[in-house]
Amino acid sequence: MTRLLVVILLLSVSAQAQYHSLPDYPKDYFRNPLGIPIDLSGNFGELRPNHFHMGLDLKTQRRENLPVYAAADGYISRIKVEPGGFGRAIYVNHPNGFTTVYCHLNDFFPELESWVKNRQYEKESWSLNDTIPANLFPVKKGSYLAKSGNTGGSQAPHLHFEIRRTSDEANLNPMLFGFPLPDNTRPSILRLAIYDRTKSVYEQSPRLVSVAARGPGSYVAPLQKLSSPDISLAMTAWDTHTGSSNLNGVFEAVLYDNDKAVIGFRMDAISYDATRYLNAHIDYKTRASGGPYLQHMSELPGYLNSIYQQFSGDGVIDLSDGAVHEISIVVKDAYGNESRATVPVQYNGTPAIPQMPAGQRFYPMMVDVFESDDCEFIIGERTLYDSVSIAYRKQAVSITGVVSAQHVIGSVSIPLQDAMMVRIRPTATLSPEERDRIVMQRITGTKKEVQKVNWQHDWAMAGFRDFGTFRLLVDQEPPQVVPIGFASGARLTAASRIAFTVTDNLGKWKVLRTELNGKWICFTNDKGRNFIYRFDEHCPPGDHELKVVAQDEAGNSVEQIFRFTR
The missing domain is CATH 2.60.40.10 (Immunoglobulins)
Structure with a gap:
């Protein structure tokens, strides 16, 4: 009886330490939306500036105007026309509760093209984001929808293709729907990174650890003796498919401490509301300084509704016992091909002397304010991913049109999820005409952006999603x-x-x-x-x-x- 109880407990622990099986999405329900074999230039969950890639980028042989077909029976439920983003896009709702999206298109099929043009003149707007009645444009699997193109935010001809849950518009990984794409290649792991988690991830440079290949899918690194009792890891990894040289993103990774699963992530079921949280998933500071993408194997405290699943912790490893911990990261693609990187780590018993950076301390999930005589900024509870000291300094400036001091707030290596509110007081009394033409400008290196301000008494206010140098300008020059x-x-x-x-x-x-x-x-x-x-x-x-x-x-x-x- 005791032995049976032990077995049951072991099985329970084992089950908790693994992902459940892959989602049971319908296989072979959706067809390839192109008439040529699938070849990917980008996959789901791939790392992009400020967002996860939310679908598949299908190559179109470096040219435009290939026919694009409906992936399954349904009806056109929405069209979008915009200068960036998707460019020209079609949404098709299907009776099984999924929506497919086809983006960067050129001409739609003639009847839809005519409807769109009439709608533009009716609304007196080239840009559209319109729902379409279900009975207006029914489609069958394989129906011709449009010509492929390079419109919107596309940098080269291709078709961006998505599958969403219709009920909540969460984007799902199309590679889990059984599309014909040969893949017997394992993901590649390029490097590991180790962080001292007694500090903010934005107030350190990680220890980069090279890994050496030891057979197919196996990577090892030498023992790392560390001066912190609390650490976390990150990795650089990429994946591809058979016959392709494109370096795409990975589907799944799980961190193990002495063979015990701690935390993992999967690239599936990500909504556009959450896609900017990529900046909590990567080492933003390293990437912003020109370094590689490093994917955290820990969940930062300000990452809400994250892609991580905690099995036995949040990814911060306690090394205070002084023993050698064998840390492994197992990386998989959507077809089950896997690779493993292993590094032994040990606390050396000599903690590093903490050095608190200059600035006011701010914390995720808290609202706090910095105040001075002529500058204030407000950090909301959903703005930061990790605690950090935000430095401030004031600079005098004498430039035509500038009507405030320059206020240097924080560092561009610290990402923001939501906009912070910046309030600046002008250095001189402004006429009503000047107040009406005030903008706030943010400067970072050679990059400049402006926002129209709102006034609260003699304070000008505007919201920004990046730190930098801020000042007020009077702009009376028309475009x-x-x-x-x-x-x-x-x-x-x-x-x-x-x-x-x-x-x-x-x-x-x-x-x-x-x-x-x-x-x-x-x-x-x-x-x-x-x-x-x-x-x-x-x-x-x-x-x-x-x-x-x-x-x-x-x-x-x-x-x-x-x-x-x-």
């Missing part, structure tokens, strides 16, 4: 509308389009309206670059007047009129 390849009065009888761009002294503007002969006209603005109108039935032969109204972040507006003949 400029610049014609491309024509001048007012031009004869464009042989032209197929008309185009313009907009420039601004502070680099942030928007086009409020485009009119042809007093009626709204649809200009595209792919990738936020040039505004282009291709001549159609809205511009018959004859004399025409084009009016463009643009506005910058401070509220300065310009109205530019061009006359031309077709």
